[in-house]
Amino acid sequence: MRAALAAAQAAAEQGEVPVGAAIVRQGTVIATAANAPRALHDPTAHAEMLAIRAAAALLGRDRLEDCDLWVTLEPCAMCAGAIAHARIARLYYGASDPKGGAVEHGPRLFGQPTCHHRPEVYPGIGEAEAGAVLRAFFRARR
Amino acid sequence: MRAALAAAQAAAEQGEVPVGAAIVRQGTVIATAANAPRALHDPTAHAEMLAIRAAAALLGRDRLEDCDLWVTLEPCAMCAGAIAHARIARLYYGASDPKGGAVEHGPRLFGQPTCHHRPEVYPGIGEAEAGAVLRAFFRARR
Numbered sequence: 001m002r003a004a005l006a007a008a009q010a011a012a013e014q015g016e017v018p019v020g021a022a023i024v025r026q027g028t029v030i031a032t033a034a035n036a037p038r039a040l041h042d043p044t045a046h047a048e049m050l051a052i053r054a055a056a057a058l059l060g061r062d063r064l065e066d067c068d069l070w071v072t073l074e075p076c077a078m079c080a081g082a083i084a085h086a087r088i089a090r091l092y093y094g095a096s097d098p099k100g101g102a103v104e105h106g107p108r109l110f111g112q113p114t115c116h117h118r119p120e121v122y123p124g125i126g127e128a129e130a131g132a133v134l135r136a137f138f139r140a141r142r
Numbered sequence: 143m144r145a146a147l148a149a150a151q152a153a154a155e156q157g158e159v160p161v162g163a164a165i166v167r168q169g170t171v172i173a174t175a176a177n178a179p180r181a182l183h184d185p186t187a188h189a190e191m192l193a194i195r196a197a198a199a200l201l202g203r204d205r206l207e208d209c210d211l212w213v214t215l216e217p218c219a220m221c222a223g224a225i226a227h228a229r230i231a232r233l234y235y236g237a238s239d240p241k242g243g244a245v246e247h248g249p250r251l252f253g254q255p256t257c258h259h260r261p262e263v264y265p266g267i268g269e270a271e272a273g274a275v276l277r278a279f280f281r282a283r284r
Contacts, residue, residue: 037204042195043228044186045204053184062179062187077251078227081220081244086185099256102223106256107249109219114241114248 001070001092001126007034007047008072008133014039018133021047021071023055023064030067031055047071048079052086063087072130074101074123080109084117091119094130143212143234143268149176149189150214150275156181160275163189163213165197165206172209173197189213190221194228205229214272216243216265222251226259233261236272 007020011034019035033050037043048071056062068090069083074097083091093103102109103121110118149162153176161177175192179185190213198204210232211225216239225233235245244251245263252260 037227041198041202041204043198043204043206044191044195044224049186053186056183056185060183062183062185064185076223076227077219077244077249077254077257078223079220081218081223082186085179085218085220100258102219102249102256106254107219107244107251109249112219112248114244115219116242 001072001094001130003029003032004047004070004072004094005126005129005133007032008130011035011047012133012137018137019047019071019073021051021069023051023067023069025055025059025064025067030058044078046076046079048075049082052082052088056086065089068092069119070125072126073097073134074103074105076100077102077107077109081115083119084110084115087117088119090122092122092125094124094126095134096123096127143214143236143272145171145174146189146212146214146236147268147271147275149174150272153177153189154275154279160279161189161213161215163193163211165193166210166212167197167201167206167208172200186220188218188221190217191224194224194230198228207231210234211261212267214268215239215276216245216247218242219244219249219251223257225261226252226257229259230261232264234264234267236266236268237276238265238269 154160
């Protein structure tokens with residue numbers, strides 16, 4: 001989660017909503033990414049998506065059954081869908097997102113019968129720090 | 143929808159589940175894409191995602207409020223989430239997908255209170271042809 005938090009801080013410095021993600025395989029961080037839809041001109045460029053895509057490219061396959069995803073914020077529906085498609089083994093996330101989250105809020109995607117893979121989910125990891133980065137960002141923009 | 147169907151056929155010829163998508167702006171097709179997660183080693187590389195990313199890159203922005211998305215199959219949760227993030231104006235799709243769709247099935251994403259943009263939705267466009275391409279593909283692989 002340290003790598004994900006560092007990526008979140010980097011996103012904030014670029015004026016992006018500060019969310020960071022990391023993919024861990026066999027105890028090693030193999031990809032990290034910061035949320036960057038504005039900089040990349042890509043509405044799909046959430047931190048989780050970029051980290052999953054980077055890890056899949058690195059490993060040369062489209063499934064990451066042996067990988068875990070760490071992210072500072074509860075994933076949205078798009079990212080939760082990608083996590084399922086990628087067959088991520090374990091999902092660790094920091095702050096809850098009642099407004100846009102899709103794991104414990106809204107569609108609760110991994111509980112849907114149309115969701116074909118459900119990772120183990122560990123919420124609240126590094127929550128205080130992840131939430132503080134987000135709150136500082138939104139406070140500064142008000 | 144002709145462009146999307148042609149992309150679906152191209153996906154089938156590459157051994158990918160045959161789904162195709164096109165982005166239309168001001169009456170012009172500005173991006174088309176075929177489903178390609180295996181070829182690209184990218185679990186997020188559904189036709190809709192690739193078409194949205196290509197259109198956003200072309201226009202140099204992360205929102206596509208003035209664009210419509212045409213796709214041969216009902217979008218999944220990941221793609222429906224991306225459609226909302228991209229602020230797509232109108233969604234036209236072909237075949238329904240009771241197993242993985244997230245528009246009229248499963249989470250019915252655009253009806254969730256955590257979904258911040260809801261496109262106009264037109265299902266069943268070119269449904270017969272889109273469904274035939276999918277059925278032929280799965281029949282050949284059995």
